[in-house]
Amino acid sequence: MRVAHPVRPPVDANAALLEVTDLRVNYGGIAALKGVSLHVGKGEIVAMIGANGAGKTTTLKSIVGLLPVAHGSITYAGKSIVGMAVEDLVEAGISLVPEGRAIFPTLTVLENLELGAYVHRDKKTMRETLEDIVQLFPRLGERMKQEAGTLSGGEQQMLAISRSLMARPSLLLLDEPSLGIAPKLVQQIFVAIAQIAAAGVTILLVEQNTRVALRASHRAYVLRTGEIAKSGPSVELAADPEIQAAYLGG
Amino acid sequence: MKLIDALMTGLAQGGMIALVALGYTMVFGVLKMINFAHSEVFMMAAYVGLFVIAAVGGTAHPLLAAVGGTVVAMFACSLLGITIERIAYRPIRARTRGSKLARVTPLVTALAVSVLLQNLAQLLFTARYRPYPQLFQNTRPIIFVVAIAMMVFLELVVKKTWFGKAMRALSTNEEAARLMGVRTSRTIAMTFALGSSLAAVGAVLYCLDQSQAYPTMGFKIGTQAFVAAVLGGIGNIPGAMLGGLLIGIIGEMVKLTSYSGGVDVLVFVVLILVLLARPAGLLGTTRVEKV
Amino acid sequence: MAGRTWIRTIVLALLVAAVSLALDMKLADILTDGSLRQLLMLTACNVLVAVSLNVINGMAGQFSIGHAGFIGLGAYTAAVVASQLHVKLGSHAPTLAASFIVVPIALLAAAVVAGAFGFLLGLPSLRLKGDYLAIVTLGFAEIFRLLIATATVGVQDTPAQAWSAVRGPGTFFHALGVSITALGGQNGYAGPGDQGVPLYAGPFWILTIVTLMVVLAWRIKFSGWGRALRALREDEIASAAVGVDPTRYKVTSFVLAAVGAGVAGGLLAMMRDGTPSVQPDTFNFQASFDAITMVILGGSGSVTGAMLGGVFVTLSIKAIEYGQGSSFVQDLRRHAEWLDLNALRMILYSALLIALMILRPEGLLGERELFQKKRGAKAS
Numbered sequence: 001m002r003v004a005h006p007v008r009p010p011v012d013a014n015a016a017l018l019e020v021t022d023l024r025v026n027y028g029g030i031a032a033l034k035g036v037s038l039h040v041g042k043g044e045i046v047a048m049i050g051a052n053g054a055g056k057t058t059t060l061k062s063i064v065g066l067l068p069v070a071h072g073s074i075t076y077a078g079k080s081i082v083g084m085a086v087e088d089l090v091e092a093g094i095s096l097v098p099e100g101r102a103i104f105p106t107l108t109v110l111e112n113l114e115l116g117a118y119v120h121r122d123k124k125t126m127r128e129t130l131e132d133i134v135q136l137f138p139r140l141g142e143r144m145k146q147e148a149g150t151l152s153g154g155e156q157q158m159l160a161i162s163r164s165l166m167a168r169p170s171l172l173l174l175d176e177p178s179l180g181i182a183p184k185l186v187q188q189i190f191v192a193i194a195q196i197a198a199a200g201v202t203i204l205l206v207e208q209n210t211r212v213a214l215r216a217s218h219r220a221y222v223l224r225t226g227e228i229a230k231s232g233p234s235v236e237l238a239a240d241p242e243i244q245a246a247y248l249g250g
Numbered sequence: 251m252k253l254i255d256a257l258m259t260g261l262a263q264g265g266m267i268a269l270v271a272l273g274y275t276m277v278f279g280v281l282k283m284i285n286f287a288h289s290e291v292f293m294m295a296a297y298v299g300l301f302v303i304a305a306v307g308g309t310a311h312p313l314l315a316a317v318g319g320t321v322v323a324m325f326a327c328s329l330l331g332i333t334i335e336r337i338a339y340r341p342i343r344a345r346t347r348g349s350k351l352a353r354v355t356p357l358v359t360a361l362a363v364s365v366l367l368q369n370l371a372q373l374l375f376t377a378r379y380r381p382y383p384q385l386f387q388n389t390r391p392i393i394f395v396v397a398i399a400m401m402v403f404l405e406l407v408v409k410k411t412w413f414g415k416a417m418r419a420l421s422t423n424e425e426a427a428r429l430m431g432v433r434t435s436r437t438i439a440m441t442f443a444l445g446s447s448l449a450a451v452g453a454v455l456y457c458l459d460q461s462q463a464y465p466t467m468g469f470k471i472g473t474q475a476f477v478a479a480v481l482g483g484i485g486n487i488p489g490a491m492l493g494g495l496l497i498g499i500i501g502e503m504v505k506l507t508s509y510s511g512g513v514d515v516l517v518f519v520v521l522i523l524v525l526l527a528r529p530a531g532l533l534g535t536t537r538v539e540k541v
Numbered sequence: 542m543a544g545r546t547w548i549r550t551i552v553l554a555l556l557v558a559a560v561s562l563a564l565d566m567k568l569a570d571i572l573t574d575g576s577l578r579q580l581l582m583l584t585a586c587n588v589l590v591a592v593s594l595n596v597i598n599g600m601a602g603q604f605s606i607g608h609a610g611f612i613g614l615g616a617y618t619a620a621v622v623a624s625q626l627h628v629k630l631g632s633h634a635p636t637l638a639a640s641f642i643v644v645p646i647a648l649l650a651a652a653v654v655a656g657a658f659g660f661l662l663g664l665p666s667l668r669l670k671g672d673y674l675a676i677v678t679l680g681f682a683e684i685f686r687l688l689i690a691t692a693t694v695g696v697q698d699t700p701a702q703a704w705s706a707v708r709g710p711g712t713f714f715h716a717l718g719v720s721i722t723a724l725g726g727q728n729g730y731a732g733p734g735d736q737g738v739p740l741y742a743g744p745f746w747i748l749t750i751v752t753l754m755v756v757l758a759w760r761i762k763f764s765g766w767g768r769a770l771r772a773l774r775e776d777e778i779a780s781a782a783v784g785v786d787p788t789r790y791k792v793t794s795f796v797l798a799a800v801g802a803g804v805a806g807g808l809l810a811m812m813r814d815g816t817p818s819v820q821p822d823t824f825n826f827q828a829s830f831d832a833i834t835m836v837i838l839g840g841s842g843s844v845t846g847a848m849l850g851g852v853f854v855t856l857s858i859k860a861i862e863y864g865q866g867s868s869f870v871q872d873l874r875r876h877a878e879w880l881d882l883n884a885l886r887m888i889l890y891s892a893l894l895i896a897l898m899i900l901r902p903e904g905l906l907g908e909r910e911l912f913q914k915k916r917g918a919k920a921s
Contacts, residue, residue, distance in 0.1 A: 366891035
């Protein structure tokens with residue numbers, strides 16, 4: 001696997017790759033985030049769980065600059081990234097796989113992947129990453145010339161993740177990768193996520209599927225109405241009776 | 251024989267209309283607005299072409315004049331297109347995003363830009379009809395070949411270049427395109443430049459054939475081109491080409507009948523019928539994304 | 542309270558009627574310059590044009606760029622009906638007494654025809670939004686204008702003969718063609734035998750009817766109906782959920798706007814001191830654009846704003862026409878062929894519109910009204 005970012009390592013390997021402090025975001029006149037703090041260390045898989053509307057997607061969107069930050073700080077590799085445009089953040093090595101995949105349905109699978117490499121446009125890197133992706137998701141390899149809109153939901157999710165990998169990110173943000181996907185494919189996707197992390201990509205993922213998220217991550221944050229309610233190693237959270245009652249169906 | 255003749259003329263006309271239609275369709279793709287000013291860019295190109303052709307020496311060097319006129323017109327109109335976007339459209343895009351006026355404001359702005367350019371031409375060049383010199387004996391085949399060449403060129407740009415891919419990505423999903431690192435403003439500006447330069451080629455070709463430039467010429471061709479874009483499915487590039495050719499051929503066929511005013515009326519009738527029966531156009535499909 | 546409001550309304554109506562009746566009889570003595578009298582009435586008609594377009598573009602949040610089509614339909618209908626009645630009445634010079642027969646019938650016809658087309662155009666508004674709907678309205682206006690301007694049939698029979706010979710679709714379209722051709726094509730319609738359209742509508746008719754329609758528009762805006770329209774514009778799905786039927790409101794607003802424009806067109810066609818003919822090119826895209834300018838300058842959704850816009854645009858058009866015709870400008874133009882004041886006006890208008898769209902897209906007044914506060918206080 002060569003999907004990790006080859007050219008721009010973090011400035012300080014000891015610091016957290018991503019550090020969010022007291023983040024507040026207003027969305028449509030309502031305080032959607034009321035002071036969220038979290039950090040993601042290099043090489044970690046961190047999950048954010050919580051009910052619908054708890055502010056998970058809002059957190060991700062404000063990290064990548066799609067939503068304006070009202071208060072708080074976000075640092076990436078030791079540098080503040082608040083107020084930076086999403087295009088610049090992609091260039092800096094942060095890549096978001098948005099909720100609902102947002103693939104380009106009228107473009108072919110290959111064209112979708114090529115667009116992922118828009119930030120560097122390096123032929124050699126593209127070729128290598130493509131080879132890795134075909135290994136990671138053999139199903140995509142068979143469908144390169146197909147229009148992306150004809151893929152199944154699970155295949156579209158694979159495409160969306162792969163498209164982000166084409167940019168060679170250091171930090172991959174995944175928004176609900178299991179949403180609306182057949183259980184068998186969810187399994188495959190989370191195996192792939194583990195492989196991606198093993199190749200050196202740091203991962204912050206947001207999930208409503210608590211069981212899968214806690215199993216796949218090192219640490220997790222529980223978000224409740226715009227605030228961090230709990231956090232800790234995923235194994236501990238999975239054993240927490242309160243979490244079990246609220247999110248794991250007892 | 252008369253029918254074959256009309257068909258050939260129709261193809262040439264249609265190719266030219268398609269070049270203009272492409273500008274409407276590409277801009278609609280990236281901005282989701284009808285750039286009414288596109289027809290005036292076409293008109294301005296006709297004047298630029300005319301002046302350059304006259305400056306080069308016109309009939310003395312027909313090939314040089316035609317190529318020079320076209321190239322300069324393409325360049326000038328790219329600049330004009332970018333300027334329009336920069337001065338008029340970009341500010342309202344930033345301001346009206348998400349507001350209840352988000353639909354009406356671009357429409358009024360585009361109409362106003364169109365009226366402004368048309369009357370500017372009236373002031374700059376007067377309302378006089380200015381004849382183009384007869385550079386070639388038989389312009390129809392030239393028009394058709396150039397139009398086809400331009401479309402092939404466009405197809406390559408759209409399919410093979412990074413700009414083309416970025417433009418298509420932006421047309422389908424702006425946020426996702428930005429998440430890929432696509433620079434929205436730059437891509438939009440380049441789309442205007444490309445669309446305007448295609449219209450410029452169309453304008454010079456049109457004038458070489460129809461031989462006149464005048465300030466209100468944009469309305470007629472602009473309408474036909476717009477209808478062609480809608481007919482093919484607005485936002486759809488092959489659709490605009492198909493629509494252009496169809497409108498060209500239909501127009502020439504109507505001219506064979508006794509009703510001379512028919513072409514203009516028919517164009518609008520086709521427009522309304524398409525919008526009512528199949529707003530997505532012939533090639534446009536409203537795709538439902540799988541969940 | 543309700544009784545007193547009624548009395549006030551009736552007194553006001555009588556006052557308007559009396560003043561306009563007095564003007565009707567004495568205006569020629571007060572304003573000896575015919576072009577000034579024309580300007581006054583033209584301004585009133587354009588106020589109606591603006592107020593009616595405001596119903597679609599301002600209140601209902603749809604967008605029509607083909608308002609000239611409705612004005613034209615009304616103008617041609619009224620011109621034809623008035624001319625026919627005029628002949629039936631013996632072709633005497635128009636009198637105020639005779640106008641009480643001719644004007645109501647002609648305007649009613651204009652309103653019905655324009656309203657019917659407004660209904661037809663309102664139907665697509667259910668499926669099409671924004672730009673697309675705008676294009677359909679433009680298409681309609683252009684088809685109307687081009688059909689009249691370019692209609693020619695080889696055969697020389699009168700519309701009456703052609704209609705009585707209708708036996709099927711072929712002869713039907715022939716009769717239709719003959720009828721449209723009888724409207725005079727590019728040269729315009731000037732009554733049967735080119736006698737001129739009889740100009741029955743004096744200040745009395747124009748001022749009372751325009752006042753009536755403006756009051757109606759105001760009432761609509763501040764009624765439950767107007768609130769429903771506003772709700773629809775903000776959020777169609779939510780309004781439908783609380784029982785506002787989008788179909789009815791959208792189509793009706795198109796019909797209302799078309800009726801207003803048709804009546805304005807009818808008044809323009811029969812306007813005393815006006816030109817006794819109706820020309821297709823009066824109703825081109827520039828006319829629609831002028832109407833849009835009137836509404837947007839004043840403020841989309843504001844009745845008084847539209848009125849102000851109507852007055853301003855009309856006055857500036859006429860001022861330009863006057864300036865263009867003056868010997869000073871004529872002299873200048875001999876040296877500078879490019880000096881076209883109307884083009885200059887359009888450049889200024891469009892630049893103004895662009896600036897307005899960037900800086901204040903809701904127009905000068907927005908949805909507010911002049912005098913609204915006073916009224917609001919009384920209503921509560």
